[in-house]
Amino acid sequence: MGAAxxxxxxxxxxxxxxxxxxxxxxxxxxxxxxxxxxIRDSPQLDxxxxxxxxxxxxxxxxxxxxxxxxxxxxxxxxxxxxLPLLVIVLAVGS
Numbered sequence: 001m002g003a004a005x006x007x008x009x010x011x012x013x014x015x016x017x018x019x020x021x022x023x024x025x026x027x028x029x030x031x032x033x034x035x036x037x038x039i040r041d042s043p044q045l046d047x048x049x050x051x052x053x054x055x056x057x058x059x060x061x062x063x064x065x066x067x068x069x070x071x072x073x074x075x076x077x078x079x080x081x082x083l084p085l086l087v088i089v090l091a092v093g094s
Contacts, residue, residue, distance in 0.1 A: 032077050032082075039067065040068055045067055046067065049065075060080060
């Protein structure tokens with residue numbers, strides 16, 4: 001069985017799960033993006049992040065990130081924490 005044949009069979013067998021995962025991840029991204037306007041004008045959040053210990057900042061990838069900007073918020077909330085976890089769960093669960 002060739003690689004292309006194997007890939008085609010796997011995609012055919014797991015189409016429903018793949019569709020639900022894509023819809024779920026898109027819904028999560030929409031939720032994260034819709035929450036941002038409520039924290040955009042929050043100077044207390046910046047002060048809270050500055051007061052975090054350095055070990056905690058490095059653990060969650062918060063070093064030098066400004067959560068009150070769109071790019072910083074999406075980078076921290078989505079790309080540093082949840083999206084990698086979701087990909088790991090997808091890979092392990094398949």
